[in-house]
Amino acid sequence: MADILSVENLTKTFKSGNRELTVLDNVSFDIEEGSTATIVGPSGSGKTTLLGLCAGLDVATSGTVSLNGIKLNALDEDDRAFTRNQYIGFVFQNFQLLPTLTALENVTVPLELRGEKGYREKAIDLLTRVGLGDRTDHYPSQLSGGEQQRVAIARAFITDPKILFADEPTGNLDEETAAQVEALLFDLNKQQGTTLVMVTHNLELASKTERILKIKGGKLVDDQKSVVA
Ligand SMILES: Nc1ncnc2c1ncn2[C@@H]1O[C@H](COP(=O)(O)OP(=O)(O)O)[C@@H](O)[C@H]1O
Numbered sequence: 767m768a769d770i771l772s773v774e775n776l777t778k779t780f781k782s783g784n785r786e787l788t789v790l791d792n793v794s795f796d797i798e799e800g801s802t803a804t805i806v807g808p809s810g811s812g813k814t815t816l817l818g819l820c821a822g823l824d825v826a827t828s829g830t831v832s833l834n835g836i837k838l839n840a841l842d843e844d845d846r847a848f849t850r851n852q853y854i855g856f857v858f859q860n861f862q863l864l865p866t867l868t869a870l871e872n873v874t875v876p877l878e879l880r881g882e883k884g885y886r887e888k889a890i891d892l893l894t895r896v897g898l899g900d901r902t903d904h905y906p907s908q909l910s911g912g913e914q915q916r917v918a919i920a921r922a923f924i925t926d927p928k929i930l931f932a933d934e935p936t937g938n939l940d941e942e943t944a945a946q947v948e949a950l951l952f953d954l955n956k957q958q959g960t961t962l963v964m965v966t967h968n969l970e971l972a973s974k975t976e977r978i979l980k981i982k983g984g985k986l987v988d989d990q991k992s993v994v995a
């Protein structure tokens with residue numbers, strides 16, 4: 767399979783006062799289309815920053831990210847937003863639903879932005895698949911953490927993304943709910959052939975993906991294929 771994501775010599779620095787902080791230091795790797803991978807590493811090692819750069823939420827200081835052959839750093843903000851909408855789904859640790867919209871409205875946002883029609887039926891179908899067919903008119907504040915994350919997953923999948931990035935998607939959930947959300951991510955990945963790149967502290971979860979990349983102090987220190995049952 768071809769590579770859906772190519773990261774080359776990626777470096778990200780932040781200025782804090784008059785000091786420059788190197789958060790990612792010359793990171794390179796490729797991700798095959800349709801595969802599953804996890805990024806692990808200590809807190810503060812640069813995992814969220816790396817995922818944000820891969821998804822075009824932010825731009826690198828140097829180096830390149832190519833997504834489906836498109837160099838993200840060559841794009842302006844609008845073109846990056848367009849590319850995200852076309853190819854990328856993102857699931858955040860803290861869900862990031864819009865509080866003034868219902869579950870259904872949150873899920874339809876990405877397709878509304880595209881100006882597509884018929885998105886309401888598709889959103890209801892996805893919400894039903896994540897077990898929330900009876901919660902479509904609930905606001906985020908009326909949903910549990912696990913339910914909010916399932917809405918976020920439905921929103922991430924509604925555009926049929928080629929690649930899904932998930933940043934500690936089960937980090938704020940209890941064990942049982944986390945297991946449900948995990949199963950859902952893997953199911954949707956299988957059903958839709960979506961590439962899955964996930965950050966997690968959970969080594970058991972990491973072992974369920976085909977590849978484990980380890981980040982330490984902003985450097986890629988390990989890259990292992992794992993045997994998935
Ligand atoms: N916008 C920012 N400005 C300054 N420093 C940042 C910013 N974002 C992240 N950092 C710093 O970069 C480092 C890595 O952060 P992060 O990518 O969130 O790590 P992780 O997700 O592995 O815990 C941390 O030291 C953090 O303080």
Ligand SMILES: [Mg+2]
Nearest residue numbers: 813814815933
């Ligand atoms: Mg993080």
